[in-house]
Amino acid sequence: MEHAIELQNVHKSLGAFQLKDLSMQVKKGFVTGFVGGNGAGKSTIMKMILNLIQPDAGVVRVFGLEHQQNEKAIKEKIGFVFNDSLFYEDLTLRDMKNLIAPSYQNWDDSSFQQYCDRFALPLKQPIKLFSDGMKMKASLAIALSHHAELIIMDEPTTNLDPVFRRELIEHLHDVMLDENKTIFMATHIMSDLSSLADYITFIDKGEIIFSKDVHQLEEKFAIVRGGLELLDRDTEQYFLSIKRSNSGFEALTSDYETVVKLFGREAVIEKANLEEIMYYSRGGKSSGSTH
Numbered sequence: 001m002e003h004a005i006e007l008q009n010v011h012k013s014l015g016a017f018q019l020k021d022l023s024m025q026v027k028k029g030f031v032t033g034f035v036g037g038n039g040a041g042k043s044t045i046m047k048m049i050l051n052l053i054q055p056d057a058g059v060v061r062v063f064g065l066e067h068q069q070n071e072k073a074i075k076e077k078i079g080f081v082f083n084d085s086l087f088y089e090d091l092t093l094r095d096m097k098n099l100i101a102p103s104y105q106n107w108d109d110s111s112f113q114q115y116c117d118r119f120a121l122p123l124k125q126p127i128k129l130f131s132d133g134m135k136m137k138a139s140l141a142i143a144l145s146h147h148a149e150l151i152i153m154d155e156p157t158t159n160l161d162p163v164f165r166r167e168l169i170e171h172l173h174d175v176m177l178d179e180n181k182t183i184f185m186a187t188h189i190m191s192d193l194s195s196l197a198d199y200i201t202f203i204d205k206g207e208i209i210f211s212k213d214v215h216q217l218e219e220k221f222a223i224v225r226g227g228l229e230l231l232d233r234d235t236e237q238y239f240l241s242i243k244r245s246n247s248g249f250e251a252l253t254s255d256y257e258t259v260v261k262l263f264g265r266e267a268v269i270e271k272a273n274l275e276e277i278m279y280y281s282r283g284g285k286s287s288g289s290t291h
């Protein structure tokens, strides 16, 4: 299957921060949530996908194409929505649209009009009078109006109140139902992803810890709590990370069924939610045994 995004053996140094030999893929036609703590490297990777920064080594492909030879073609295929407003805020949305539209071959004015109606965006008001939620919707309307196949969103819901957040997520649902798009979205708000995302890619300190199907995460990942006497070389292999204390251990497994068979009632085993999976995965391999 052709991937919407592919990073292969990418290296990048930014001050003290490094991406070392990073490889990842984003599946075409699905929503992938990109999660990880502050400074994990999400924006850096998104900027590389948009060709705003370049890797020191390695390859970035968008729909199989590399930026160097296909800058214009890739630009047509990507729409981006960032947390910070990228507009000249003294302009009206109509003026802003008139400024942006000529740079896209596939710009579709009637589609833009439809999204502005759907998102209740006023065209004749200066953008500085828009709320954060309206600015976000305006970015999305522009991203969708040049028929971008890939929508990249960097924390689109961070500044939004719960009502606007839900509305935006519903619009994204509609976009996925209506059209054959790929959405790659960085966020810290896990509840946004549980209803929207098909896949989750988790990055920590510049390292991809996992990239998995949401259902697989829900079905297979669990938190196990028990006494230290349950841990030995055999049992530890079923855990991705283990936190030990005087009163016992807490561990993350990606093999719920086997661990239930192994420990039965000797341990407390509960399915893990996304936040717990991230919390226990943090630090990756250094925080405990791996398999």
Ligand SMILES: Nc1ncnc2c1ncn2[C@@H]1O[C@H](COP(=O)(O)OP(=O)(O)OP(=O)(O)O)[C@@H](O)[C@H]1O
Pocket (backbone or CB within 6 Å): 014, 015, 016, 017, 036, 037, 038, 039, 040, 041, 042, 043, 044, 045
């Ligand atoms: N131009 C730069 N010069 C030096 N360091 C940089 C530069 N740009 C980013 N960094 C560093 O790279 C690291 C990764 O930053 P990045 O913005 O990609 O993280 P993030 O996962 O998007 O974080 P957040 O969730 O807080 O937005 C951070 O430690 C940041 O300080």
